[in-house]
Amino acid sequence: SEGLQRHFPLRCLQISSFANSSWSRTDGLAWLGELQAYTWRSDSDTIRFLKPWSQGRFSDQQWENLQHIFLVYRISFTRDIQEFVTMLHVDYPFDIQMSGGCEVLPGNTSKSFLDIAFQGTAIVSFQGTFWVPNPDSPPWVQTACKVANQDQGTRETVRWLLDSVCPSLVRGLLETGKSELEKPVQPEAWLSSGPTPGPGRLLLVCHVSGFYPNPVWAMWMRGEQEQPGTRRGDVLPQADGTWYLRVTLDVAAREAAGLSCRVRHSSLGDQDIVLYWGRGQAS
Numbered sequence: 290s291e292g293l294q295r296h297f298p299l300r301c302l303q304i305s306s307f308a309n310s311s312w313s314r315t316d317g318l319a320w321l322g323e324l325q326a327y328t329w330r331s332d333s334d335t336i337r338f339l340k341p342w343s344q345g346r347f348s349d350q351q352w353e354n355l356q357h358i359f360l361v362y363r364i365s366f367t368r369d370i371q372e373f374v375t376m377l378h379v380d381y382p383f384d385i386q387m388s389g390g391c392e393v394l395p396g397n398t399s400k401s402f403l404d405i406a407f408q409g410t411a412i413v414s415f416q417g418t419f420w421v422p423n424p425d426s427p428p429w430v431q432t433a434c435k436v437a438n439q440d441q442g443t444r445e446t447v448r449w450l451l452d453s454v455c456p457s458l459v460r461g462l463l464e465t466g467k468s469e470l471e472k473p474v475q476p477e478a479w480l481s482s483g484p485t486p487g488p489g490r491l492l493l494v495c496h497v498s499g500f501y502p503n504p505v506w507a508m509w510m511r512g513e514q515e516q517p518g519t520r521r522g523d524v525l526p527q528a529d530g531t532w533y534l535r536v537t538l539d540v541a542a543r544e545a546a547g548l549s550c551r552v553r554h555s556s557l558g559d560q561d562i563v564l565y566w567g568r569g570q571a572s
């Protein structure tokens with residue numbers, strides 16, 4: 290279905306650490322939407338499937354070929370970077386991160402991206418058929434791009450991976466992984482009190498755990514009134530692929546009665562979870 294496809298970009302991440310001229314490692318991982326589907330460890334020659342549907346609709350032979358391309362790439366990349374560093378007088382140690390992938394859009398179209406960061410700062414992106422330095426990158430990055438742009442074979446391979454291989458892989462994965470990608474998982478919620486904010490005050494904590502997919506709405510309420518003092522924590526990933534969130538409210542202890550925490554999530558339909566303060570939890 291077209292509605293499904295929009296929200297599931299394939300994001301391939303590469304993390305390379307260069308300690309000195311003789312030690313480096315490169316690890317890879319890839320996500321389809323919020324679900325991790327692949328890892329590729331530095332010490333392994335093979336990309337590992339983390340889901341039963343990770344192969345998508347590619348044949349064993351297509352995977353063999355793809356894996357070979359990435360194996361050659363990893364060796365070449367490591368060698369190229371070490372050469373750049375010697376040539377351009379960059380200092381060890383450093384990390385290079387790469388983020389590339391695509392999203393399939395309605396109407397048989399797709400959108401792709403490939404960005405490179407050095408020491409955590411974006412420096413280069415691949416645009417059209419060229420490596421392009423970011424406007425505020427140091428001069429050595431511009432030199433590195435000029436050198437890289439001389440390799441037409443690599444530029445064509447990158448374009449082909451982004452425009453052809455990636456979207457066709459994603460189209461297959463949306464079929465093979467459909468049920469898991471689409472299946473919402475209901476959160477559990479519970480209340481507790483946090484460290485006391487001061488004399489006569491309470492920190493009310495509402496925990497929301499185990500939901501998929503990510504967006505969730507949670508608020509402290511008095512009746513139908515949303516409490517504007519509600520503070521939302523970060524949405525944290527859990528090992529099983531679901532998410533965790535806490536929302537807190539700092540109140541005068543005598544005003545805590547009658548407050549409730551309300552949770553809305555796609556898995557709940559319009560049956561919001563509502564938990565009332567003072568019924569059950571130790572305060």
Ligand code: ELG
Nearest residue numbers: 361362365366369373413420433434437440441442443446
């Ligand atoms: N090319 C071998 O990061 C991100 C996915 C890229 C996949 C590229 C696959 C192509 C490849 O492996 C390397 O090229 C030779 O062999 C090819 C066939 O296998 C072709 O015949 C090609 O013409 C031939 O030269 C090639 O060595 C490539 O340079 C590997 C690294 C690509 C890369 N470049 C890059 C890195 C570009 C701009 C900036 C940076 C980071 C700069 C940071 C400096 C500290």
